[in-house]
Amino acid sequence: MKDSAWPTSAGPLTDIVLIYVGGDTPHPWTTADILSMPERYRFPTWVRSNPSGFNGAIEGALFVAWLHGHGVPMGACVCLDLETAINAAYVNSFNLALRAAGYRLTKYGSTSTIWQNPKTDGGTFVADPTQVPHMVTTGDTIATQYAFDGAYDLSDVMDDGIVPLWDTKPVIVPPVNPPIPTGNVKEIDMFIASVNQGEIPVNTQWPGVFVVSPGANGLNLDHIETPTDLNNLKADLGAPITISYQQYIAWGGTPAIPNP
Numbered sequence: 396m397k398d399s400a401w402p403t404s405a406g407p408l409t410d411i412v413l414i415y416v417g418g419d420t421p422h423p424w425t426t427a428d429i430l431s432m433p434e435r436y437r438f439p440t441w442v443r444s445n446p447s448g449f450n451g452a453i454e455g456a457l458f459v460a461w462l463h464g465h466g467v468p469m470g471a472c473v474c475l476d477l478e479t480a481i482n483a484a485y486v487n488s489f490n491l492a493l494r495a496a497g498y499r500l501t502k503y504g505s506t507s508t509i510w511q512n513p514k515t516d517g518g519t520f521v522a523d524p525t526q527v528p529h530m531v532t533t534g535d536t537i538a539t540q541y542a543f544d545g546a547y548d549l550s551d552v553m554d555d556g557i558v559p560l561w562d563t564k565p566v567i568v569p570p571v572n573p574p575i576p577t578g579n580v581k582e583i584d585m586f587i588a589s590v591n592q593g594e595i596p597v598n599t600q601w602p603g604v605f606v607v608s609p610g611a612n613g614l615n616l617d618h619i620e621t622p623t624d625l626n627n628l629k630a631d632l633g634a635p636i637t638i639s640y641q642q643y644i645a646w647g648g649t650p651a652i653p654n655p
Contacts, residue, residue, distance in 0.1 A: 396438065396538070399547040402428045406547045411436040411560060413474070413550075416461050418442035418454065420476075426465075436560040438552075439467060440503070444478035446485035455492025462498060467561045469497030472517040472537075477504040481511045490515045499559070501537060510534060518558070520550070 397406055398413030400422050412434035417423050420442040429437070441458045443449060462473065475489055486502060490513070493500040499517035502509060506521050510533070518537035523529070530551050531539045537558045542549040552558055 396550040396552050397547050402431050403546055413438045413440055416441050435564055440474035440476050442476040444480050446480050446482040451485040451488030452492050455489040459496040470559055471561045472499045472501050472558050474501045474503050479505050479508045481508055483513050486512045
């Protein structure tokens with residue numbers, strides 16, 4: 396991941412770019428700034444290196460409004476940059492605001508101070524500038540900033556399965572629908588029958604048409620694909636089948652219920 400206060404093409408091309416949203420960052424990124432960066436994944440970040448005197452819930456709500464306004468999907472990890480600040484009340488209330496909106500907050504800071512802040516839902520992003528790519532294994536670390544280069548910084552971030560980010564090219568999986576029967580499909584275990592009305596108990600009501608399956612009589616009938624196929628079905632049968640109420644019940648029909 397590459398991050399810089401202003402958009403830059405300097406340095407290596409990475410797959411993640413950190414975006415500065417607000418707080419005490421020197422330059423909140425504009426939409427044009429964001430679109431100018433080619434990286435697939437984006438890591439929106441709110442900077443608050445001086446949280447004393449600021450309300451974490453209010454600033455968290457401002458961050459959420461920005462995320463919603465820019466179409467950042469819920470469930471994505473976003474970042475709170477604390478630098479060397481320690482402020483449990485601010486971090487907790489900021490984290491709760493992001494959690495309520497469906498985002499996972501990752502806190503960022505120096506290894507000398509960040510662990511003195513409360514846990515956040517999206518783990519911890521630590522600064523450990525050894526100039527060599529590596530991942531700190533302390534606590535719930537999910538990213539390590541390993542290089543400071545003046546114009547930009549570089550970090551290692553765990554994969555998307557652990558750290559879900561704002562993906563500008565999400566994979567959309569189309570729904571899988573069962574195949575629709577075509578042609579003259581046969582159904583050997585279904586038919587429509589009308590109940591002999593004279594046998595229905597007095598002062599009750601009944602469904603009138605009953606589909607029986609499986610295997611009530613082994614007739615080889617056309618599959619009913621649309622309502623209009625009912626006429627074809629009746630033509631195949633010659634006439635609707637009339638059965639007794641007792642047979643209707645024996646085949647699993649719903650018993651007649653008293654009229655209201």
